[in-house]
Amino acid sequence: MKRSFRSMLRSIFMRSLCFLTSNISSIIIFCVSISFLGYYGKELHNNNRLFNIYSKKHEYEELDNKEKSTEKPFLNGKNQSFKLYKIIKLTPTVKIFIFSYPNEYEHLGLGICKHIKFNALNLEGKIKGKWNNNDDKEKNLKQISRSYTPIYIDKKKKHVHFIIRVYYPDDEYIDGGKMSMQLNKLNNNDKIDINGPFGLLEYKGNNELLHFSKSVKIKKHIVMIAGGTGMTPFFRLINHLLLTKEKDSPSESVYITFIYANRNENEILLKSIFDDYENRFENFKRVYSVDKCLNTNQMGNFENIGFINEELLRKYVSKYEKLNIEIKSKDTLILLCGPPPMTSSVKSILKDQLHMENIIVF
Secondary structure, three states, X not given: OHHHHHXXXXXXXXXXXXXXXXXXXXXXXXXXXXXXXXXXXXXXXXXXXXXXHHOOOOOOEOOOOOOOOOOOEOOOOOOEEEEEEEEEEOOOOEEEEEEEOOOOOOEOOOOEOOEEEEXXXXXXXXXXXXXXXXXXXXXXXXXXXXXXXXXXXXXXXOEEEEXXXXXXXXXXXXXXXXXXXXXXXXXXXXXXXXXXXXXXXXXXXXXEEEEOOEEEEOOOEEEEEXXXXXXXXXXXXXXXXXXXXXXXXXXXXXXXXXXXXXXXXXXOOOHHHHHHHHHHOOOEEEEEEEXXXXXXXXXXXXXXXXXXXXXXXXHHHOEEOOOOXXXXXXXXXXXXXXXXXXXXXXXXXXXXXXXXXXXXEO
16 A cells, blocks of 8 residues: 555656656746746836826926025035936936935026036056057046936936936947946946036026027027937927926927937837827927838838938928928027037038028037
């Protein structure tokens, strides 16, 4: 009886072992898939929650740029530090970095279109005296700085949100990005040295900007042309023009055309927000240009495939295309921000072919 029972247990054990062995790969794949879906779902939820905040007028969003003179701003032109609150992944190379500043300050004190300099120790490349195989122009510096413009400021939580591209080392750029790699290695509550505010352009409200301390009026049409993360100086400005109504001196709504260029469709940052604005606001037109479309089935979703050219600019700069309203050159203001080769090429087309007058390059 005992032998029979032992034999039965041994048989059950061997069958179970055979089942597990033959199905172990499937079990591992299943567990990994569940973990991935859980992680992806959490990331998607975080992104959607943030996008919902970014695209609505928020009581605590520092947009109005009309803080009381008695309030003490955090930014005062001296060296200070942010504390990392959280990093959220947007694309494989772009992340939202959320930093905090001390609660004792009423507000950050950063005008719309202004930026902040991040400071960190200089690094030595894999090849001495070079960085990414080129002569390192910063090799004799102890510290380096890079400028970033926040897309969202929360005065209540004392949070500042930045969209930053992380330049990882690869075969072509063997060292990666000096600053972005250091930022990417920060842990929550780590500090980073900063100072500001900086910038020669600032939006003052009522459709008026200051450029080199000279007043520049947005008359009828403002065209913002951005490449990649070059959209960050424009985001708070777009939000202000669309979401904020001036109380003291109501200003006339202007037409906004946002031309956004990226390497491919996967690199379009905050796309769902710009798509939402396109549907919500009659005076907002978004135009997407990609160097290359990865999915041929989506080619019809983009106004241009390839570099920004004269045809695209003529169509969307010379008039407000969404409502087919012709606008004179003198009533159109153009802001440019992106990689220098792109801004140089676009500016040349605007001046030489389209004869546009009011162009400001960040």
